[in-house]
Amino acid sequence: MHVLLLKEPREEESGPDSYIKELASHGHKATLIPVLSFKFVSLNTLSDKLFQPEKHGGLIFTSPRAVEAVRMCLEAEQRQEEWNSSVKDKWNMKSVYVVGKATAALVQSLGLNPLGEDTGTADVLSRVIIEREDTNIPPLFFPCGSIKREVLPTALRESGVPLETLTVYQTAEHPDLEKNLKNYFTEQGTPASISFFSPSGVKFCLEVVRRLSGEQLTQIKFGAIGPTTRDAMTAEGLCVSCTAEKPTPEHLAAAIAKALQEPNTGS
Template structure:
């Protein structure tokens, strides 16, 4: 946030004073990228200092089953990815050299002849790294993606294959089922609270004090963090500007009684930083 000191006729020389607001990002680090996290970088461009604390830990499961299905594309109409972790699970199935060679030589092209659906730019970028051509990266939410799928697919098809997490929301499966679009799901990772979450939050509040803004990136983040944040903030909780990465997270925050000061128009670093910067003005 930038404040300009008013000049007077007697003091024509003005100085610009920049006050950095502290922003706490409750999210996972971006996979496979060097340099600063894009959310930290975007907030810095608005003059704010952001700190990232990981909220979740992940355990991959059913990778043998996932591998079998990936190498039998003829049994499915296409793929659906709504999280980077699901793509990471696929990547793990391709680590063996012979599997990777088979994927690159023929299997990925068979999938590309079908529909590859994604939510969000981060997931889309990881899917492209697999050699696949995704549709839907601008949808932003599973609800919007489900409408895209329903418009593009009919009911007389083999099922779409949806590798997902253990605590996925049921919005997309329910919408497809109600509209007769066949879907097969497989849980490929389990989500739990990060083992160092409470310790890291306590260290942050001890060292940096109450942040000006806290951003949540998932309903799981709200579930795992909010009680600790409330305890550490005490009476100053109402001074914090809370922000959400999207409407689903905003709903989870509102349900817990939080006043949400800003929600990203799209789930990107640029849009979230703009929402937080506006809330802190």
Template sequence: MMHVLLLKEPREEASGPDPYIKELASHGHKATLIPVLSFKFVSLNTLADKLFQPEKHGGLIFTSPRAVEAVKMCLEESKKRKEEWSKFLRDQWNTKPIYVVGKATAALVQNLGLTPLGEDTGTAEVLSRVIIEREDTNIPPLFFPCGSIKREVLPTALREKGVPLETLTVYQTSEHPDVEKNLRNFFTEQGIPACVAFFSPSGVKFCLELILRLSGDRLTQIKFAAVGPTTRDAMAAEGLCVSCTAEKPTAEHLAAGISDALL
């Protein structure tokens, strides 16, 4: 049994273990999750104002599960908001496109009662192409709640094609307070993992240096995996040799890629 270190927070699912742990177990690997990022929600009152004026926007864009969580927090703030959402706001938004990147984000959007478009797009680059194909330049602005360190790929692509966009930072990303302690404990108790998987450029930024230090001269024993091309590029930019990149950002695709790399 090979040990895989996943640098992500556990997915909260009532149905049991995190899907990445489950998928890797089905390939005969033991996986450990260590969260590397911590999130703080901001501007929720402004977000609520925007959500309650669907007529002013041409649609919604979500490129991360966290942005959808911010919307959920807004709606659960009061009974009145919740009622208005289920009575008419949700249906008003559903007359417009709700663009998403990835299955995890799509699932959370569906939990809000919205119908996602683009869940098979694995990256913001691909989603921006879908939006540009579908949208005119004379629509009301698409509303894009996002994180403080979002990449500029999607806004730039839409701006260049004249598709109106309004962004709002609804969460700030920082290093998880326990990441160093948790990584040290992992390397002390489990030893050198067969594979380390990164899930975001921020994850690379916050913990690669520590992993290199903890691995020492046994770094060459580790295969490095990326959840998608953006993360892979961030790893490569730091000089890492990336053994596999998931074809799509799902547990199934990443587990299959890691298993092939570990053969």
């Protein structure tokens, strides 16, 4: 069956995206359409803060893009050697928190030791941080995107854990999104399943998906990468057929495969 994945490709991977490979192993043909485009900002400020670990109590990364911004700083200013020789070790003496395995892997590639890769959501990560950190530490440093949810900052603030955020990338709709969706529906028809990977993906895609699928919308099994995305889909009136237990290719592919085996209620 045809499965449509509304997500960004993984830049660091060679060959097919891991979600496409995993769905193929279940016998489904997956296609990936990028939903978002990113513009990096405030990299000079980010660089300054990265090289002053003594001013912060630790690091927080909740997206691969934020880690990418760090890598850009190290490469642009040719400070990789300084980072490797002393700075990364100073950060590793503190806590480096992450959400999800993809972000954790990128953080490890910077030479940092991530904590919390199994948390899956910012909500769960915030509870881990609150349990581990004192309120008298220097502020944790959180490089993030322009449309981050306020769950983690709010939870830390309410518990008195100091936090400093810096917006290092802005998120916008991918310029070719509508054209790519139209081409897909024209060539492949309405897919058996569509999966969303972020609330912003829901915001940017849903109207076009509704228009292109028409009366067949109720036949589509909609999947979500996690509870935050599922809630955004439900808020828009979508019937969500499956949610990945964890935000990994294996968990999402298994959830989609199971949903596609179930009879369609058309609700």
